[in-house]
Amino acid sequence: MILLPQAHAQLVEKAIQAAQVAGDLPTFDLPVIEVRPPKRAEQGDYSCAVAMQLAKPVGRNPFDIAATIEKHLPDAAFVGAVETVKPGFINFRLSEDWLRAQVETIIAEGDKLFQLDIGQGKRAQVEFVSANPTGPLHIGRSRGAIVGDTIARLLEAAGYSVEREYYFNNAGMQMQSLGNSLRIRYLESLGLPVEIPQEGFYQGEYLKDFAGELAAEQGKALVDADWQPFKEYAEKKMFAMIRATLERVDIIHDIFFNENSLYDDNSVWQVLAKLEQGGYIYESSVREGASEEETAKAAGLEPAKWFRSTQFGDNEDRVLVKSDRTPTYTLPDIAYHVNKLERGFDLLVNILGADHYTQHQVVRYGLKALRYDPTPLHVVIIQFVRLIRGGEILKMSTRAGAIDTLDDLIDQTSADVVRYILLARSPDSHLDFDLDLAVKQSNENPVYYIQNAHVRCAGIFREAEARGKSDDDADLSLLGADELRFIRKVLELGEVIEQSARELAPHKIAFYAHELASLFHPTYDTVRALHGDIPDDVATARLRFYRAAQVAFKRVLRLMGMTAPERM
RNA sequence: GCGCCCAUAGCUCAGUGGAUAGAGCAACGGUCUUCGGAACCGCAGGUCGGGGGUUCGAGUCCCUCUGGGCGCGCCA
Numbered sequence: 018m019i020l021l022p023q024a025h026a027q028l029v030e031k032a033i034q035a036a037q038v039a040g041d042l043p044t045f046d047l048p049v050i051e052v053r054p055p056k057r058a059e060q061g062d063y064s065c066a067v068a069m070q071l072a073k074p075v076g077r078n079p080f081d082i083a084a085t086i087e088k089h090l091p092d093a094a095f096v097g098a099v100e101t102v103k104p105g106f107i108n109f110r111l112s113e114d115w116l117r118a119q120v121e122t123i124i125a126e127g128d129k130l131f132q133l134d135i136g137q138g139k140r141a142q143v144e145f146v147s148a149n150p151t152g153p154l155h156i157g158r159s160r161g162a163i164v165g166d167t168i169a170r171l172l173e174a175a176g177y178s179v180e181r182e183y184y185f186n187n188a189g190m191q192m193q194s195l196g197n198s199l200r201i202r203y204l205e206s207l208g209l210p211v212e213i214p215q216e217g218f219y220q221g222e223y224l225k226d227f228a229g230e231l232a233a234e235q236g237k238a239l240v241d242a243d244w245q246p247f248k249e250y251a252e253k254k255m256f257a258m259i260r261a262t263l264e265r266v267d268i269i270h271d272i273f274f275n276e277n278s279l280y281d282d283n284s285v286w287q288v289l290a291k292l293e294q295g296g297y298i299y300e301s302s303v304r305e306g307a308s309e310e311e312t313a314k315a316a317g318l319e320p321a322k323w324f325r326s327t328q329f330g331d332n333e334d335r336v337l338v339k340s341d342r343t344p345t346y347t348l349p350d351i352a353y354h355v356n357k358l359e360r361g362f363d364l365l366v367n368i369l370g371a372d373h374y375t376q377h378q379v380v381r382y383g384l385k386a387l388r389y390d391p392t393p394l395h396v397v398i399i400q401f402v403r404l405i406r407g408g409e410i411l412k413m414s415t416r417a418g419a420i421d422t423l424d425d426l427i428d429q430t431s432a433d434v435v436r437y438i439l440l441a442r443s444p445d446s447h448l449d450f451d452l453d454l455a456v457k458q459s460n461e462n463p464v465y466y467i468q469n470a471h472v473r474c475a476g477i478f479r480e481a482e483a484r485g486k487s488d489d490d491a492d493l494s495l496l497g498a499d500e501l502r503f504i505r506k507v508l509e510l511g512e513v514i515e516q517s518a519r520e521l522a523p524h525k526i527a528f529y530a531h532e533l534a535s536l537f538h539p540t541y542d543t544v545r546a547l548h549g550d551i552p553d554d555v556a557t558a559r560l561r562f563y564r565a566a567q568v569a570f571k572r573v574l575r576l577m578g579m580t581a582p583e584r585m
Numbered sequence: 586g587c588g589c590c591c592a593u594a595g596c597u598c599a600g601u602g603g604a605u606a607g608a609g610c611a612a613c614g615g616u617c618u619u620c621g622g623a624a625c626c627g628c629a630g631g632u633c634g635g636g637g638g639u640u641c642g643a644g645u646c647c648c649u650c651u652g653g654g655c656g657c658g659c660c661a
Binding site for chain 2: 073106333336373374376464465480528542571
């Protein structure tokens with residue numbers, strides 16, 4: 018299937034070249050020619066403003082230039098009419114015959130509708146979620162989960178070969194606390210006296226469940242054990258839980274990358290050595306340029322290893338190896354990104370919460386110091402989510418208790434609702450998740466509005482079958498203006514995929530889905546296929562149209578990771 | 586104080602430097618002896634936070650101010 022903006026742009030380009038050959042336009046370097054749907058439908062299906070850009074270099078008024086370009090436009094099957102208007106727009110209208118024929122193309126492409134080849138099979142990796150297995154997934158994390166998975170789906174549709182990766186750390190203090198918390202719950206479930214620590218204790222109910230299972234499996238065998246075996250047990254269970262939660266929203270990672278492997282293969286220390294060789298590391302108990310206060314605080318500390326990130330524009334140097342000679346999170350994170358780059362991906366996408374921005378900058382400085390080319394690396398920063406219930410704002414936190422896990426949210430709404438609401442906002446914007454609205458199964462909830470379009474198509478075919486009618490051998494010339502308007506919108510899907518994949522802006526598909534549905538429902542209302550007074554040939558053509566519509570909705574819903582229900 | 590993000594209709598938000606700034610919800614008024622109404626139609630709603638600048642053209646780019654979010658740890 019063709020991308021219409023690009024196809025039109027090529028026509029304009031050829032027209033300009035032809036005009037130059039004919040001497041109607043002077044010679045100049047071709048600008049990037051952009052063609053897009055105008056805001057107002059009366060202005061055409063696609064519009065090009067290149068003549069305005071050319072007015073200055075060519076030294077003529079834009080309207081004349083546009084008219085000249087129009088004169089030299091080559092023929093194309095998809096072009097119905099061309100018009101040059103006011104300041105210098107060239108407006109295109111799609112051929113209606115060509116549009117009608119697209120109904121068959123859409124049906125033929127089916128689940129692969131607008132499967133593009135922009136990625137040309139290049140390898141892309143999307144890293145997202147990446148929560149350590151210390152607890153269930155929270156809503157704050159889940160926005161990144163949905164955005165990351167949808168970006169992966171869009172990249173696949175754009176023609177990339179995509180891997181989904183989850184980076185985690187199962188070492189460190191938090192995991193030790195988790196193991197210790199489980200140990201206490203385990204002893205408690207055996208009826209032994211325990212003391213719940215004030216700090217570093219995980220309160221969650223899930224640990225009581227784990228403890229109960231562990232006690233049932235092991236009896237009193239672990240009464241004298243330290244935190245270690247408990248940590249291992251908790252980690253295993255926790256990951257199973259996280260995976261199960263993600264699967265509920267149709268997210269499956271291909272690779273779980275353990276931070277520890279970067280120590281096992283020594284790459285963390287190799288990275289450090291290379292930075293040292295480059296002269297980017299110094300040893301000191303306090304960073305260079307520190308305030309008196311900081312210096313006083315650091316008095317008596319053993320020297321740490323500092324990275325001169327200020328050389329790359331950072332506000333201050335960062336510690337890579339602490340006084341106790343263990344690395345900070347930053348060092349393995351740099352090593353991880355080196356690892357990613359060396360795996361040869363053409364595109365690396367990293368989904369991060371807004372609070373990780375600074376950390377990521379330091380990683381980039383590290384890569385720069387190591388002389389890696391960071392161009393494949395793209396970061397999508399996700400702004401925070403606020404949960405709203407009864408008009409009240411509940412702030413999200415990965416350490417808060419209560420009711421804000423992704424599982425809870427799915428339980429209270431549905432996987433589809435969660436996916437759509439978390440998706441339908443620019444990642445740059447803060448997101449208010451209105452629980453009351455999400456729970457409502459009414460037209461206030463856009464999720465059902467979109468899915469209902471698919472349901473209605475499915476319903477038509479159930480009914481058609483019952484009445485013994487089919488859409489075989491349809492005469493598509495019988496389709497009217499309403500149907501064509503909808504088909505035009507379906508054909509914009511390619512642009513939406515291309516653009517949202519290129520810009521890593523998956524919310525665009527969500528808005529498109531709603532726009533498509535809002536063209537569908539009025540059409541469904543007026544364009545009847547199975548009414549008694551509809552002639553058979555018209556009914557057949559319309560059924561064929563609804564077949565194409567169903568294909569489009571299914572494709573769009575699947576691109577968003579949502580289900581395309583047959584009934585609701 | 587420094588860095589990043591945000592500010593558009595009453596509310597929640599779209600808006601790739603192009604033409605008269607758009608949806609949904611809420612509010613108001615209508616439609617239907619339904620291929621499943623979680624629908625459709627209409628009406629109304631705006632100094633695009635303020636001020637400068639760049640451009641043939643700015644909600645969009647630059648500067649600045651104001652207001653909000655996040656970060657600025659030898660935590661991860």
